[in-house]
Amino acid sequence: MIGLAPWLIGFPLIGAAILLLWPVVLGRRSIDRWGHWLGVAASAASGVVAFILMFRMIGTPAEGRSVDHHLWTWLSAGGLDVDLGLRLDPLSLTFVMLVTFVGTLIHVYSVAYMDHDPDRRRFFAYLNLFVAAMLTLVLADSYLLLFVGWEGVGLASYLLIGFWDTGRPSARENAVAAKKAFVMNRIGDMGLIAAMALLFAHAGALDFGTALSDDSVGSMSQATATAVGLCLLLAACGKSAQFPLQAWLGDAMAGPTPVSALIHAATMVTAGVYLMVRSGAILEAAPTAQLVVVLVGAVTLLFGAIVGCAKDDIKKALAASTMSQIGYMMLAAGLGPAGYAFAIFHLLTHGFFKAGLFLGAGSVMHAMGDQTDMRRFGGLSRFLPITWITMGLGWLAILGIPPFSGFWSKDGIIEAAFIPVEGQPWRAWVFGTVAVLGAAITAFYMTRLFFMTFGGRRPRWTEGQHPHEGSPLMWWPLVFLGVGSAALGLVLGIGGTFTTWLEPVVGHAEHHEPVLPVWLIITATLVVVVLGALLAFRMYAVQLVPEEAPRGSALTRAARKDLYQDAANETLVVRPAFGLARVVQVGDRDVVDRGWSVLPQAVSWFGGVFRKAQTGYVRSYAAGMAGGVLVIAVVAWLVVGLGGAQ
Amino acid sequence: MDITNYVVLAAVLFAVGATTVLLRRNAIVVFMGVELMLNATNLAFVTFARMHGDLTGQVLAFFVMVVAAAEVVVGLAIIVTIFRTRRSASVDDVNLLRG
Amino acid sequence: MFPWLTALIAWPLVGAVVVGLGALGRSRTGSANARTGFARPAALAFSLVEVALLVGAFLAFDTGAAAEHQLAETHAWIPQIGTSYAVAVDGVGLLLVALAVVLVPLVLLAAWNEQGRDQVRLRRFVGLVLLLQAFMVAVFSARDVFLFYVLFEAMLIPAYFLIGGFGQGAGRRQAAVKFLMFSLGGGLIMLAAVIALYFLAVSAGVDPSRAFLVDELVGVDLGTTAERLMFIGFFIAFAIKAPMVPVHSWLPDVAGNATPGTSTLLICVLDKVGTFGMLTLCLPLFPEASRWAAPFVIALAVISVLYGAIMAIMQTDLLRLVGWTSVSHFGFIILGIFTFTPLGTAGSSFMMLNHGLATGALFLVAGFLVSRHPERSQRITDYRGLRSVTPVLAGTFLVAGLATLSLPGLATFVSEIMVLIGAFSGAPAGSAAWTVAAIPGVVLAAVYVLLTYQKIFTGAPAEGLEALPDLKARERIVAAPLVAGLLVLGLVPGLALTYVDAPAEQSATITAVDEPADAAAQMGSDK
């Protein structure tokens, strides 16, 4: 049955290949009619395989759940042997379930959402490509294969963000956003490449089995482990939009909304967390790297939350929220085994509720004629009841209200953040507080989003809007995700089912007591969450929301501009880089190229000098000849003494 | 009289011939200078033949004459051709090799 | 045994003679006589038969002993000075021969309508292409230093005429001269080294009638200073050909002015002589000098990587841009070779093949694009929004571009990552640091590829380009094998790695000082 595993990737990959190549070979008219259903089928087939494997794994004892499935030797040269192999274990399968399930739902949703787009087939091809790449990423049994999926999702993300890269007024901006996402991802990928180089230099192998084995990690010096850990973190920052590589995520919302739901909320952006958890062994050997991971998580958590409070664009607000939530996961991943399970758990629940929220946002946009400005929404609960309820479930989940799913995972992270670290007592307090603070801000901006959209007595719509629910193809996925947001935490969280499930992979976490009693943490968190929500309710539901954004405080203005991240990048990186490039360009033209042309110039200068001797007058040449003879004769006479032999 | 006087005469004639080549501009006169030089060498050859009692010198002089004849034929033909196209027999007018 | 290599060399020569025979006449523009269309199909047929010959050579090659030079033939050529006609290939040589053989039919097909209808001109063109192919195959299989040198220079002749006579840029003649001058300059320095090598080898006791054979010269002690000087002589020639910063100036000019087909042959195949020569001549003949120069070479290689990428980003001319990307990629290849690890060397060898496929695809697709423009403009900014107009062209361009930026899943990725990972553990001082410095090259690659794609294919279609035709069947046939090759080799790189692994191991043994693994571990832990 394990032999089915390659089909997880195979189905969507074949789907993508057919959808992309069919029109090239056979023309697009035929496939445009049924291509989207092929895409759905490919994703669904993958989902079915995932379910089968899942059931098989549940039926296997815990120690036998991690299986490596070897496909073929991928590359074997110069001491590096990497198999094309899949690793099936609870961690990867969790991800597989998330990707295929949510992915299939989003495929179905997209059938309706993209109904009027002439390029729907291409869209599904890219979606399938994404699913295949994402599954490759999580199923890979080596860093190298992981990297294939890693960049594969980057490519899919690039293609989907820039899906509308021509023919629309915003086409160029979409294309630029896509490029920005890919390039910033690539900056992170440098880290993964460097990490692989370090690992190969150290262990001579790149598969998880060898590189992460106790032998390998145990013999790793502190410096190496830290370097590898930081490099991996860089990679994770790029992919998961963590500080300082977070700038692309907001722009990535240029893609169609299902894409934002699938890639930029539920799955791809969490790959960084997956990488951190997967490489946990190395991070544990490098406390410094761990600290940096936690720091990055904490900073991003607050960063995203603050930005989320100020955004009026519903998708950008959700994107900021995603960034912030991944900050939570990253923070957890940096806490060691105690945090891994909760990081993944939050990843899972977040996948559901954030996908639900995004699809809900898509549904709202669909109803409102692609309007994304929340200040032009309001009072939609009556017109979009299903969307309202499902997004409401997602809202409660992300707030962490018990018993919705977010509570189980996020609370776990907050607790873990409060666990003291030996020798660094400040850490528990600082990160614990940040986590709680983040929860409060999350509550504020999500409530703001929810009530700006659905609440309010007076709609602020633009002219001629007649909001209504979309087709069942659109709201059924919402229902599924809503149910998931509500119940998943309860199902998996109670009694630590999920933690136990992951234990074979992430290791057993010793139980440590947080610096504060658990009940106090839970209560305090709930209190601040409710406070934050109430504040938002007061500001955006009770009071009237102005249609034009008020000027706001300095912080609000900064947050609207993503805390000047683009300006900072522009000033600190892009402009100096282009300056350097211009210097190189001028240098190449004026120094290198001109430098080489000095040679021919010198030759022609000498030529010019010697040319003067060529008068063209035969008699001059004759004089030269005769003079030469004379000189030779004189020299011969003097030197050889021709005539002196008398 | 010393027989070397002949050689000295040859040398002087040769030098005069060379100077003619260098100084005259009329191609035909230049050519005459060349002929003079050739004749001067011939005189030297003949003198050396006599000096050494060996006929080879005369043989060489003979060959020089024949080759000179051939050379004159071709050379004058060239001069005639040039004159036809340029209406001039001055060697200075033919300076296409000018750099 | 059938002389596969000689057949592979001779057949295109025959083709060049047969096809080019009528090309000596005077060029008639627009003549439509009875022989119309003979040259191109004939040349294509010749090049396809050559592919069949290549298959035979592959079958005759023993992959189990890929490090040894096989299919060898040795005949005395000028015994008085000890030169021989000695040809043989190891795995790397065979792959490069394959590259030369496979790309030529594609280039011919791609250039099908490029040179107009004048039959005489066409005959000259295809004749030169076939001639170039013969020389390229020969140079990759030459095992005699003198023969190698002669072919090294002989290749310039058809290349010069292809650039200067058949190019499409306004500055093609200057570019051709520049190319020739740079190459000749390098060749001259190399000639001095070749001659010195012969005399030193003879005085070191090598049989004078065989003193140009590489196999005889390997392992001969030439004295440290002499070895270093000769290494420099060879290396400069190869660095110019490769091309490496700062002797790269000719390449962008050539790329911008030659036809894309010519650039493909020139940069994707012919220039490999540079890196191939470093690998198969510099390293085995001058191991000590190679070690001595390695830190410097590595530094230059990494500078090339970044420099080429930065210059590519700043280009406004599409074909020049592709040329600059090659400077960057050649940097990677050289980095892999001169860090002396089996992995890096194997990666470099593999990259020589992959770069040919990827950059070839990019050049040819860019050529298709340019040929569609009403004014055949090469300026990137003259295009806009073509993705919706010519979707297949856009897709092919993107795939070729992604191969250029080494997207995982494509063959180029495998080789690049092998080079980077291998080079990181390299023995020469500073390998790790320089390798890390080269890694930003991958980001720059993403920038230049995607920026170009963005400018050309996204946004609203440019005026006058709204109705450009998409790729025709002929052009799809050209692009398909390249794309397929990149994909297949990306997923099953073992197909090619079996040919380069053993030579790489051997090469690393030659240059190994002492335990490189230790040094690597040391380097790693220092990080």
Place this chain on the structure above:
Amino acid sequence: MTPAGLEITTGETVLFWVIAPLMVLAALGLLFVKRAVHAAMCLVFVMVSMAILYIAQEAPFLGVVQVVVYTGAVMMLFLFVLMLVGVDASDSLTETIRGQRWVGLLIGIGLAVILGGVVARAAFPPPAGLAGGDPGGVANPQALARVLFGDYVLAMEAVGVLLVTAAVGALVLTHRRRLTPKQDQRAVADARIRALPEGVVLTPLPSPGVYATSNAMDTPALGPDGEQVPQSVSRVLRIRGQEKAAPHAPGTELVDVRTRDAGTSEARTTEGEA
């Protein structure tokens, strides 16, 4: 051969001292005369003198050849070419290339000094003379012939080939390529017919007049109308203005004309037929 096999006779000495200065003077004439013809004459003098010296130096055959080949053939050739180029043309002796005169003179004098110096300082063997060495005492031409057609026969043949080649070369060089189609009889006839409207006559031009008082090329004939026919006089004479008037100009004694009418017309027809 005996060391002291040669005594230079007083006659030869006198001959030398008479001829040598003259030769040098003539040679210098080459340098200084203005006209190429004069230079040629100077050269002829040098060559003939040279022949005399040859004969004096036991080389009678060469002496004869010198006269025949150089003065007879080569110098004649020179003169022919001079005539082709223009006998009158005299060279200006002013120098146009800067410094050439001084350089030339310097080189000339230098050559003379060096060569003379070498000759003066060289150690020559005592002159042997040719008479003593003659095997069998054959005459100089025969001895020379033996050497030429014995030891040097190959060179002789080669030189023969050279001469032929040179002759052919001269032919090729001086050959003028025909740039216009050949003017055959038909073409000439056609051209004349075409030229009719321009007033060219088809018939032969009338011959000059033949009169009792004068019968010469320079006297025009009289037409049937009694007018003079200018075309009957050669163009050259007309241009030079050497044309004479016919003895019986119009308006004088028409009767005389009519009485001689038959005779003139007869003469005209015979001339036309000729």
